[in-house]
Amino acid sequence: MAETSWHRVAASVDVREGEAIAVNVGDLQIALCRVGGTIHAFENICPHAYALLSDGFVEDNEIECPLHAARFEITTGRCLAPPADRDLVTYAVKVEEDEVFVAVPS
């Protein structure tokens, strides 16, 4: 297991149900999304064609790419519909004193 480190990326209040927001840790582009009260983090660039998933459409526990309709399960990153052909990388999330932290490889 690679080493990871925690990075503050957002205020908890800015991550709302039904939409995704984009954050960066260095060069890493990450999307945050709240489902059933819990915040989840996953890579923000669609593995199919470089679209930003945070511009896409969130419905329940699914996010749809804004361009070619690939869909992913938010809580697991699992790919649900083509044209993407792999799951999303996900990142551990913790919330401390209303601040959101994600764990990324150091």
Add this chain to the structure above:
Amino acid sequence: MFLRNFWYVAATDQEVQAKPFGRTIMNEPIVFFRMPDGTPVALEDRCPHRRLPLSMGKLVGDALQCGYHGLRFDKTGQCVRVPGQDLIPPSARVKSYPVVERYKWLWIWMGDPALADPDKITDFHWFDDPNWGAKSAYLHVEANWQLVVDNLLDLTHLAFVHETTIGNMALVEHAAVKVQRGPNNVLVTRWTIDQPAPPTFVKVGGFTTNVDRWQIIDYAPPAFLRLDVGATPTGTGAPEGKRVGGISMRNLNAITPETETTTHYFWGQAHDFEPGNRQMTERVFEQIQAAFYEDVAIFQAQQRMISLDPDSPTVDINADSGGIQARRIVDRLYAEEQAALAQRAAAE
């Protein structure tokens, strides 16, 4: 690809007169004229005798007379006179189309006449509303209708195509964009906060400070785009819904396919400031018209490239999301119409 079961704008009310005129819509030749009592009529523009366009004929009383051998047709398309003979063959008739005059346009129904409900006409009340000044115009475009829809759903092009009028780089680099979609609707909301006003806004709105600018694009299929656009001095509360001290306009677009590669483009601009001032209406219109001519040049150049090789690859970028959602709606509606037609053909 055309969607049939929709109302389309066929003509401006001024274009429809007693003298017939012909216009092709979705590959169908149609003749428009006005009866002596003012009622507008739309018929197939092709005499069933020797296929001359009936728009080359003239109105005689209540009937349209062909300019070749004088066959006459009533407003339902039925032949009512064949010169030199008493007998009128039952097949001597042309197709007629439901039409409705609304918002200073003539609307036509291109699908199953049984479904032609005027309540389904898309709202363009700004052209009739005394609270707005408005002017509309017609452009003929040698390009597929969906290229026009794409254009209006991705306004980042303003910075590059219209930098002398309604665009500036702030629209690309500093806009917060949100795309929302319903089963038959796409809404693209763009906010550009605390940025310089583009040249046209300075001219008609007199802005001297940075502005908060909104562009809210409402798409309804097949090809109606109603843009709520405007700006207020920055920090005065427009993003929270308080629009004071600025300008608000509607850019209104009704796009009607002529053929797969040509389009009738009806558009207009409405403004809420000095609504009764005709000079202001002209000034606003001229500014926006300059931008629209720039767009038409783009569409036609795109179409030339597409026609050379329709399968040449394209790439999508983030700003395409609205246009892609709209195309997806059109694709779904087209599949539904085709399925219904196939079902009906199977039942017959």
